[in-house]
Amino acid sequence: MKVSVLGAAAEVGRSGFVIDCDGSKVLLDYGVMFGRRGDPPQHPIHVRPAELAGAVITHAHLDHSGNVPALFGGGAGLDVYATKPTMELSELLIEDMIKIDRGGQAYERPEVATMMACAKYKGYREPFQVGAAKVELRESGHVVGGSTVIVEHGGKRIFYTGDINVRGSRMLREADLDVGDIDLLITESTYALKDQAPRAESERGLIEFANEVMDRKGILFIPSFSVERSQEIACVLRNANFEHRVIMDGMALKVNDIIMDNLDYLRDPKIFEDAVGHAVSIKDHRDRRRNLEGPCVVISPAGMLVGGNAVFYLQEMAFDDKNGIALVSYQGEGTPGRMLLETGKIQTRGATKAVAAQVKKFEFSGHSGRTDLFEMVKKIGGNPKVLTVHGDAESCETFAREINEKFGHDAHAPAAGQTVEV
Numbered sequence: 232m233k234v235s236v237l238g239a240a241a242e243v244g245r246s247g248f249v250i251d252c253d254g255s256k257v258l259l260d261y262g263v264m265f266g267r268r269g270d271p272p273q274h275p276i277h278v279r280p281a282e283l284a285g286a287v288i289t290h291a292h293l294d295h296s297g298n299v300p301a302l303f304g305g306g307a308g309l310d311v312y313a314t315k316p317t318m319e320l321s322e323l324l325i326e327d328m329i330k331i332d333r334g335g336q337a338y339e340r341p342e343v344a345t346m347m348a349c350a351k352y353k354g355y356r357e358p359f360q361v362g363a364a365k366v367e368l369r370e371s372g373h374v375v376g377g378s379t380v381i382v383e384h385g386g387k388r389i390f391y392t393g394d395i396n397v398r399g400s401r402m403l404r405e406a407d408l409d410v411g412d413i414d415l416l417i418t419e420s421t422y423a424l425k426d427q428a429p430r431a432e433s434e435r436g437l438i439e440f441a442n443e444v445m446d447r448k449g450i451l452f453i454p455s456f457s458v459e460r461s462q463e464i465a466c467v468l469r470n471a472n473f474e475h476r477v478i479m480d481g482m483a484l485k486v487n488d489i490i491m492d493n494l495d496y497l498r499d500p501k502i503f504e505d506a507v508g509h510a511v512s513i514k515d516h517r518d519r520r521r522n523l524e525g526p527c528v529v530i531s532p533a534g535m536l537v538g539g540n541a542v543f544y545l546q547e548m549a550f551d552d553k554n555g556i557a558l559v560s561y562q563g564e565g566t567p568g569r570m571l572l573e574t575g576k577i578q579t580r581g582a583t584k585a586v587a588a589q590v591k592k593f594e595f596s597g598h599s600g601r602t603d604l605f606e607m608v609k610k611i612g613g614n615p616k617v618l619t620v621h622g623d624a625e626s627c628e629t630f631a632r633e634i635n636e637k638f639g640h641d642a643h644a645p646a647a648g649q650t651v652e653v
Contacts, residue, residue, distance in 0.1 A: 232387050232653045234415065234618070238262065238275035240647040241624035243421060244294045247275030248391065249283075252384035255362030258286040259380055259391050263297035263328075263336070266565075272335050274298050276648060280307050284362025288313040289393030290377035291320035291458060293328060300325060300342040308349055312361065314368065315352040316376030316493040320458055322347055323485055331538060355407065372399035372406040373597045374459040375489075375496050381410055387653045390611065391417040394621070396596075397603040400430070401466045402459070404498045406599075412613035415653045419598065420622030420644075423630035426600040433593045437464070438471045440557055440591050445475050445526040449553030452588075454541040454568065456534035456560050457482035459597060462490060462503065464530055464559055469506035477506075478522055480513040480531035481540040487512075513540075523547060525554070534560030536567035536577075549577055554588040559595045608634055617642035618651060 237247030244264025250257045264273040280302040286309060288296050299321070302309050311318070325343055329336060353359055355378070358367045368378035373394040382389040390413045399405040444451040455461040461483035468477055479487070487507050494500035510530075513519050519540070523529070529548075533539035545567075548554045562568035571577055572592060576585050599607065608617070617640045619631040627644035634642040645651065 232382070232384050232389060233650050234389065234417070234653065235650045236618070236620070236645045236647055237278060238264070238647055239620040240645050240649070241622070241627050243621055243623065245273055245275045245298070246295045246393075246621060247278070247298070248417060249278055250364060250382050250389060252363040255284045255364060256282055257361045257364050257366065257382060258283050259382070260289055260295040260393065261286065261298045261302065262292070262294040264294060272297075272332065274301070274337070280309050283309055284364070285310040285312060287361070287366060287380055288317055288321060289380060289391070290371065290374050291317050291324055292374065292394070293324055295393060296321040297325060297328060298336075300338040300346045301336070303342040303345040303349070304338060308345070310351050310361070311346060311349050312351045312353050312359065312366065314354065314376035314378060314496070316489060316496055317378065318347065318350045318352065319489045320376065320486065323482070323489065324458065327482060369407040369410065370404055372396035372403050375403065375493065379406065387414045388412065389415045389417065389653060390615075392419050394419055394421070394597065395599055395607070397599045397607055398430070399498060400463055400597070401470065402463050402497055402503060406607075408607060408610045410611060413611050413615040414613060415651070416608070416611060416615045416617045418604070418608070418617065418619055420604075420619045420626045420630045421598045422596065422600045423604055423619070423622055423626045424601060426602050427596055428594040430595070433595055434467050434471070437467065437557060437559070437593045438473065440555060441468070441473065441528055444553070444555040444589070447553045448525050449551070449555060450523065450525040450548055451528045451555045451557060452544050452548050453528060453530045453557045453559055454534055454536050454545070455483070455530050455532060457486050457532040460534060460560055460595060461530050461532065462487065462507070463595060465506040465510055466502050468528065469509060470502060473528070476527035477510045478513060478527055478529045479507070479510045480519065480529065482532050483530065484512050519543065534568070535562055536571065545577060546579055549586040549588050550584070552587040552589070556586070556588050556590045558590065558592040561596065604630070605637065608638060615640060616651065616653065619644045
């Protein structure tokens with residue numbers, strides 16, 4: 232087998248890999264990468280759909296799924312394999328991207344519809360054939376329906392982590408790492424250089440902060456990614472028997488509906504059903520204003536405060552010192568969320584103003600940190616070559632060097648366009 236790296240090389244975004252099995256090619260992920268606001272999105276190296284036997288999507292996040300509809304221009308057909316929630320969530324996120332980023336993509340809604348018509352839903356540990364390759368999805372612990380991928384051909388086996396959370400979360404089971412002997416590991420490196428705060432510590436800190444804001448009759452605003460993070464935070468609050476109102480708004484509500492239809496992908500469906508069932512779902516702007524009265528918690532996208540209903544809540548709540556803002560999502564460079572975190576200020580009505588609300592950050596990443604990534608590599612059998620991807624240059628290169636030093640594996644951080652033979 233030969234692996235061509237189309238993206239995610241010394242960068243977080245536009246993931247894409249082609250596995251060539253003696254001429255039969257399988258595409259793993261095909262995402263986009265967003266830069267600063269106003270910059271056009273970047274795409275993986277182009278691949279011709281006619282050359283592919285099929286495509287596999289690991290999970291719904293746009294950096295892994297966002298360019299898949301580009302494979303369906305002109306009514307082209309191509310089988311796309313993923314779990315059911317991955318396809319449904321991908322459709323939701325991609326259509327939202329089209330609405331927000333008009334003209335930024337090489338496709339429109341008809342191509343998304345064709346992608347969904349060509350979707351082949353697959354469950355975990357359910358081997359299937361894509362051209363000459365035998366493929367299998369395993370639980371990744373990252374988002375609902377998220378998968379790692381095993382590709383097998385000619386006695387050789389490749390394991391692609393996509394995005395992985397070895398320990399899982401309150402909502403998701405831990406990653407399935409019982410993958411046997413592997414000849415090539417393609418691993419994410421997002422947090423390969425650092426360990427994050429233990430999840431129990433983050434949960435405890437968030438609950439304490441929420442109660443402090445409630446005690447002063449304020450509103451705690453939690454801008455959060457619509458897929459997984461919003462639901463995870465609602466589950467954390469419910470599990471702690473949080474007694475005040477929890478409001479959910481925006482695209483998170485549509486994600487709730489999709490997850491409710493895929494409960495068997497959750498660690499404990501009852502926790503999710505209970506959390507969502509007790510939350511107040513916002514129907515429209517009038518409903519939004521009517522419910523915005525403390526003490527309560529508001530969970531709403533966008534997680535980095537780039538658009539969405541989060542902008543409304545931020546403007547309404549940022550300048551009252553009774554209120555709090557809990558940042559629980561990654562804050563990308565150049566985003567309003569990063570500006571708030573680093574300066575305590577926001578842009579409002581053409582001016583930059585300091586916020587009065589108390590701002591705190593809590594780590595709720597869906598990615599494994601340094602220790603867990605090394606434990607993952609240690610558990611994988613065989614003596615695999617290793618490609619470190621999906622991290623900045625320092626993370627990918629250092630992780631590769633350390634894997635070589637610790638385990639003796641032939642590991643390196645590939646460049647986009649590079650091909651590796653197994």
